[in-house]
């Protein structure tokens with residue numbers, strides 16, 4: 001619960017901002033100064049001609065908030081309850097792999113910042129740090145585990161087991177990455193986080209990713225990651241197998257079609273994440289925000305519907321929540337914060353995003369998420 005007094009939120013933010021970049025474009029430019037072309041391009045770019053990447057952000061402008069006034073917004077409650085746990089705000093960290101390409105502290109820095117600001121952290125399968133290492137530095141804070149289904153199912157199940165044992169609270173199965181998208185900037189830069197030599201001394205130098213394997217030489221790690229990323233046979237039967245192997249709630253990430261959302265519910269899935277992977281997979285697909293309303297209709301409140309791809313500002317979060325998202329996840333913005341200033345940089349990004357979101361909710365004339373879900377949005 002936040003008591004809004006004399007615009008404290010804004011004044012606090014101003015006094016602690018110093019010279020740190022404030023908005024997404026400034027953050028991206030600052031990160032560009034810090035990173036080599038390969039890692040910068042890998043994070044920034046997306047698939048094909050980047051049509052979907054552009055649409056993801058531009059489409060938010062088609063939706064306009066129609067605010068209410070005279071509603072007494074002096075007390076704001078942004079709490080949301082998902083799978084029995086109540087979070088102070090509906091803002092999550094999207095699963096993003098190989099964070100060491102942005103900063104040596106990688107996921108450790110992000111997870112610690114997330115814990116401080118109470119953003120639930122979704123750890124990627126292809127993290128630079130092991131499940132247990134991240135759990136150790138973020139005790140008590142909420143963490144979910146994102147799974148890339150491996151061609152070797154036993155690897156998938158071992159990752160799930162480790163996540164369970166380390167206290168992770170849900171499994172997020174990403175289904176839009178059965179193979180990597182066509183990413184021209186990476187081809188141009190001849191960059192892959194899996195490149196031999198690059199991997200060594202960066203994220204794959206410790207037994208971080210495949211700690212359940214018998215040995216951890218570079219080739220083994222790289223081949224195992226490839227097995228996880230390239231799994232074109234993934235289908236609904238695998239979902240049933242996964243359900244048998246864990247008692248944790250399972251979410252599917254990458255849903256864009258309302259019929260897939262319905263199927264997910266019918267197959268016993270506990271939640272979905274509407275996402276097009278930030279435009280990094282199939283170029284030309286629908287903007288994530290355009291996919292959201294029909295999916296929300298199809299799901300009809302029966303399971304949580306999280307959202308990502310294109311969230312850059314608090315008002316974007318307000319629009320997605322008003323269109324029915326249970327919570328929203330941020331991706332690239334926190335990576336730019338990480339590249340610019342390590343943990344402190346991520347904290348700055350989360351702080352600004354949180355405050356801008358709170359200000360945007362209050363200025364919409366609503367006081368809690370129930371009211372926010374009913375806020376009028378018009379599409380032009």
Ligand SMILES: Cc1cc2nc3c(=O)[nH]c(=O)nc-3n(C[C@H](O)[C@H](O)[C@H](O)COP(=O)(O)O)c2cc1C
Nearest residue numbers: 043094095096097124174277278309310311331332
């Ligand atoms: C560098 C990078 C790595 C990513 N790695 C993963 C990953 O390991 N697993 C996953 O499910 N999604 C991954 N994503 C996708 C994000 O979870 C999220 O869907 C996307 O970043 C949202 O788009 P936005 O960053 O433009 O908001 C990655 C995205 C980026 C930018």
Ligand SMILES: CCCCCCC(=O)C(=O)O
Nearest residue numbers: 097098126193194229280
């Ligand atoms: C380490 C190989 C690439 C992993 C894929 C990570 C991802 O999802 C992305 O969008 O990039």
